Amino acid sequence: MTRLNPTSLVSLLVTLSLLFLYACSGGGFNAGDFRDRADRKALPKDVVRSLKLTKFASFTSNDSPSPAWSPDSERLVYSEQYPGRVIVFDLVSQSSRTIYDASTAMLPDIQYNVSQPAFLGNHSVITTGLWGGSINYTDAWTGAILSDVDNSTSKAFGISGSRAQVSADGDRVLFEASDGLILSDGSGQRLDTYPNLYYARWAPQGRRFAALRYANYMGESPELVIVDEDKQIEKLEAGVFQLAWDPTGAGLAYIRAGNRTVFDANWEFGSLSYYEFETKKTTAVASQARSPVFGVAPWVLFYETGSGLGISDLNESRVMRDLRLSNITVSPDGQYLSGVTAASGSPYGYYGAMDVTIYSIGLE
8 A cells, every 4th residue: 555755645635625625615516406404504593483574565356366476576477367367566666567358359379267377587478277178189278378578468379288387497388287297498389298297396496397296187196206307207205285396406395185186185284394305304394284485585485374374494483373375476586475365265265356465575
């Protein structure tokens, strides 16, 4: 065995020390796309208790189940489902504008049943129907439309499906059909299909996505899976009905509701957990929750409970009982939270007025 002379030994120790410092500073020794878990530990210990939501804007809408944010966090889009309108609220001017109205300019691709719009970039919106037909079947109620936010013009997008999910880079869109997922590019060109997968959610980095895999059309025994760019599927958990990506890419939050159909789980509450990819550790967050969504500044997990809005940093949880919001979503910059409240008292009380409310997020 070769022995190191004193000079070589000193050089080796210096090199190892520099490599160690480089790794600690985030210089390239990461595990995949995962950020260091110390990011969460650096938060104030009382972040959950000191988090404050201040009402920024509120307006009454006719049946608006799913508001969505623009990538630059400056606009919120929502639909009035059966009146057939798509409306954008501008945070800078604090004004609303209708960008699609079926009563005056109906497109045959979607007719009146507009639901769940999503931004494709900062200046265009994809709107789908409530029901997406099937992978190989289309009709006038299942087509998606593309609306220009700036000039309020709309055209057919070329894809039939519901619940459009736009990738972080804006180049891919996943649509849900009755028998699986349809993948398109940003121009409406169909790229691929994923039979028996539903409820897709893109990862915050790259082109992999999480989804639910059902055994049959009715949705029994759903499995939480990750689909990579090569269509390889990895199963993570069974009995999952809702999910949300950690914005750091480090894990997933999901609702587990036992062996019930997806239609039951959409209305009911289940147990909320967080799964971390690197450690494969699962952390229980709440026993009764639904519709989880992450905030990024500060890093917290929001969710609905039966008695108010839940907040957790995985170590501590709190329920804001004065906020009864449904379909909550957080702006990409983490500064705002929005949600809807049904006038009927039911968070899924369609065919009625809903208050769409935006809150600014801060710490006391």
